[in-house]
Amino acid sequence: MDTLRGKVAIVGAADTEVGKVPGLSSTELCIEAALRALDDAGMSKDEVDGLVTCNSMAEPHMYQAEVLAEYLQIFPRYCISASAGGGTTYSSLFHAANAIAAGVCETVLICLADSLRSGLSRDQAMQMQSSTGHREFEIPYGPTVPAYYALIARAHMDTYGTTPEQFAAVAVHARRHAARNPAAQMRDLISIDDVLNSRMIADPLHLLDCSLVSDGGAAVILTSASRAKNFRHHPVYLLGAGEGHSHEHISQAHDLTTSAAADSGRRAFHMAGLGPADIDVAGIYDCFTPVVLIELEDLGFCAKGEAGSFVAAGETALEGSLPMNTHGGLLSHCHPGHPGAIFALTEAVTQLRHAAGERQVGEAEIALVHAQGGIMSSHSTLILGRERD
Amino acid sequence: MTANTEKFLPHPTPVSRVYWDACRKHQLLIQHCGNCGQYQFYPRSFCTGCMAREPAWEQASGFGTVTTWTVVRRPVAEAYAADVPYVIALIKLDEGPVMMSQVNGCDADEVRSGLRVEVAFAAWSEQVTVPVFKPAGPAP
Ligand SMILES: [Zn+2]
Numbered sequence: 286m287d288t289l290r291g292k293v294a295i296v297g298a299a300d301t302e303v304g305k306v307p308g309l310s311s312t313e314l315c316i317e318a319a320l321r322a323l324d325d326a327g328m329s330k331d332e333v334d335g336l337v338t339c340n341s342m343a344e345p346h347m348y349q350a351e352v353l354a355e356y357l358q359i360f361p362r363y364c365i366s367a368s369a370g371g372g373t374t375y376s377s378l379f380h381a382a383n384a385i386a387a388g389v390c391e392t393v394l395i396c397l398a399d400s401l402r403s404g405l406s407r408d409q410a411m412q413m414q415s416s417t418g419h420r421e422f423e424i425p426y427g428p429t430v431p432a433y434y435a436l437i438a439r440a441h442m443d444t445y446g447t448t449p450e451q452f453a454a455v456a457v458h459a460r461r462h463a464a465r466n467p468a469a470q471m472r473d474l475i476s477i478d479d480v481l482n483s484r485m486i487a488d489p490l491h492l493l494d495c496s497l498v499s500d501g502g503a504a505v506i507l508t509s510a511s512r513a514k515n516f517r518h519h520p521v522y523l524l525g526a527g528e529g530h531s532h533e534h535i536s537q538a539h540d541l542t543t544s545a546a547a548d549s550g551r552r553a554f555h556m557a558g559l560g561p562a563d564i565d566v567a568g569i570y571d572c573f574t575p576v577v578l579i580e581l582e583d584l585g586f587c588a589k590g591e592a593g594s595f596v597a598a599g600e601t602a603l604e605g606s607l608p609m610n611t612h613g614g615l616l617s618h619c620h621p622g623h624p625g626a627i628f629a630l631t632e633a634v635t636q637l638r639h640a641a642g643e644r645q646v647g648e649a650e651i652a653l654v655h656a657q658g659g660i661m662s663s664h665s666t667l668i669l670g671r672e673r674d
Numbered sequence: 675m676t677a678n679t680e681k682f683l684p685h686p687t688p689v690s691r692v693y694w695d696a697c698r699k700h701q702l703l704i705q706h707c708g709n710c711g712q713y714q715f716y717p718r719s720f721c722t723g724c725m726a727r728e729p730a731w732e733q734a735s736g737f738g739t740v741t742t743w744t745v746v747r748r749p750v751a752e753a754y755a756a757d758v759p760y761v762i763a764l765i766k767l768d769e770g771p772v773m774m775s776q777v778n779g780c781d782a783d784e785v786r787s788g789l790r791v792e793v794a795f796a797a798w799s800e801q802v803t804v805p806v807f808k809p810a811g812p813a814p
Pocket residue numbers: 707708709710711712721722723724725726
């Protein structure tokens with residue numbers, strides 16, 4: 286079957302400043318990301334005929350993508366605002382890749398940003414907390430976002446004997462990577478004890494098991510493989526993509542410890558003709574530490590129940606067998622909400638360009654990035670390569 | 675006015691109104707399809723097992739088992755501050771469906787996965803009573 290494999294490539298990628306960026310609205314952050322990515326590619330905005338963005342919490346617009354196109358004064362033939370929570374970046378890239386392969390458009394700017402740290406009013410912050418979950422059958426009981434994920438963490442502990450120390454190891458390694466990334470929001474090293482001694486938020490999750498709240502944005506530019514060599518940097522090809530969707534509300538999940546990452550991963554590996562052992566560097570969505578363990582298992586990097594010891598043993602460190610979240614992840618680099626996963630994508634592009642400086646993973650050839658949105662609801666996986674074949 | 679009235683109260687829909695009305699009478703209703711026999715929660719306009727319309731309502735036994743749980747130590751909003759620490763759990767009803775609820779009536783530290791629980795009802799406003807759970811008494 287004719288697939289997307291090798292049909293499109295990322296030719297531009299850039300982040301804005303992240304962390305606390307009070308000077309720019311979320312729309313302006315998104316524009317800044319777009320301008321930087323265009324500059325990175327060495328491309329004029331007039332070459333863009335497709336635009337994808339996400340909904341913003343801090344500065345919501347009815348037609349988010351149209352607002353950006355208008356601000357940029359571009360007139361795309363493909364223009365959409367997507368919403369799949371944390372999975373938005375990869376699932377919208379998958380959609381945009383399909384559009385390019387189908388001839389709907391040729392060059393798509395994917396730019397996402399939000400200002401959760403500086404841009405939310407008190408009412409908006411409350412609205413965000415109270416709008417996660419089922420309005421009638423979950424929210425009234427008063428769960429917080431960490432509490433939803435704590436339910437999953439507890440189930441993994443009960444089923445597989447996973448420990449709080451193993452969750453903490455995820456945060457410790459994220460911080461070690463962030464320490465090597467000048468752009469990261471949190472760079473001071475932490476220990477397992479620091480995580481375990483941080484404030485309990487929702488048992489078994491401590492403060493340092495939870496990701497950051499940030500301002501920030503990033504953009505990537507996707508174009509057909511036939512055009513990909515016309516730009517400034519070595520192109521990064523899309524080799525595989527897949528999604529999996531299992532539920533929206535965690536109380537409706539059919540399985541708490543195995544997620545639809547198993548589906549999205551299987552589909553992406555199948556398209557790429559690759560397996561977990563082929564991956565040189567990975568970006569694994571880390572909104573809360575237990576999520577990483579479940580995703581590593583479901584993507585096939587370890588057997589069910591073994592990700593805790595895998596991470597604790599250092600396998601996901603820079604010098605390990607599967608360097609993961611080399612930029613510091615949502616736990617230590619930044620997490621502005623819906624755009625969160627895009628930073629692992631721009632990091633994967635940087636790694637595959639062999640331009641990651643002191644956090645470069647050797648001569649990385651193949652990267653995998655995976656994200657989920659909702660409460661382990663909407664999963665998307667991308668596999669990227671330096672070469673088309 | 676009590677703090678409780680500021681909680682995030684449900685707004686019943688045409689489909690769920692029967693459920694919330696029953697809660698006020700301290701009855702836990704779930705849907706039971708007359709065509710294929712499937713129990714389901716939350717209430718829906720059709721049976722997801724066989725697609726039959728308007729599955730029938732049935733009073734649940736009210737007993738279930740905690741499948742997973744957490745203790746919320748930082749409340750979601752002011753109205754929940756007085757309840758901290760409170761237990762959020764997923765409860766597998768004896769009929770099969772899973773629902774989210776709070777487990778009250780014991781120390782948060784006593785809740786475990788596998789704990790047998792039974793339904794209780796908490797009136798959170800004049801209009802809204804929500805089903806919560808407590809450790810089950812002796813088997814019925
Ligand atoms: Zn039925």
